[in-house]
Amino acid sequence: MKLLSLIILLLVGISVSAQSQEDLQNAFSQSYTQEKEGKYSDAIQSIVKYYSEDSYEVNIRLAWLNYLSGLYTKSISYYQRSILLRPLSIEARLGLTYPASAIGNWEQVITQYKDVLKIAPNNYTANLRLGQIYLNRKEYQTAAKYLELMINQYPFTYDVMISTAWNYYYEGKLREAKILFQKVLLIYPKDESATLGLSNIK
Numbered sequence: 001m002k003l004l005s006l007i008i009l010l011l012v013g014i015s016v017s018a019q020s021q022e023d024l025q026n027a028f029s030q031s032y033t034q035e036k037e038g039k040y041s042d043a044i045q046s047i048v049k050y051y052s053e054d055s056y057e058v059n060i061r062l063a064w065l066n067y068l069s070g071l072y073t074k075s076i077s078y079y080q081r082s083i084l085l086r087p088l089s090i091e092a093r094l095g096l097t098y099p100a101s102a103i104g105n106w107e108q109v110i111t112q113y114k115d116v117l118k119i120a121p122n123n124y125t126a127n128l129r130l131g132q133i134y135l136n137r138k139e140y141q142t143a144a145k146y147l148e149l150m151i152n153q154y155p156f157t158y159d160v161m162i163s164t165a166w167n168y169y170y171e172g173k174l175r176e177a178k179i180l181f182q183k184v185l186l187i188y189p190k191d192e193s194a195t196l197g198l199s200n201i202k
Helices: 002-036 040-048 056-068 072-085 090-102 106-119 124-136 140-153 158-171 174-187 192-201
Strands: none
Touching: 002 040, 002 056, 040 056, 056 072, 056 090, 072 090, 090 106, 090 124, 106 124, 124 140, 124 158, 140 158, 158 174, 158 192, 174 192
């Protein structure tokens, strides 16, 4: 009798678990539709009713939806929870840079990119963005550390080429800058940034 009761409880538990998973799948599906329609608050409500501190998927989904809603502080907290749940998550760290940059917290942005590089030293986004941040800060030698790695790995990619070209220009490496500006024009023949760079060198 005890064994029968245990089996019944187990089967009920499996049934409830399967139903809960199906409900969660439906909630995610509904939230994607609402997101496409720009109904971010509704999308959040579709997910938040199933909130669990231990669910990476729910936390990172809410992080993104809150970012889209302009609720940057909430978004950051959900991303931080996601990172706590999955310490090696690159997607959560990169995601966190969106709301952090939106509120102008560039030190937090830099920290996240550097943490990504501790996990994946050749990560494209983290290296490129760090290079661009330091380029904008006029810290050209620091920018070069990241951009020169990228130009060697992605030698014919627009964002890498134009950023590295300008960094070379401001470092006084005009020959290298000119070569890259010219290569940029092979991708976009009328690119204004590359054209300006070449005119400055002449």
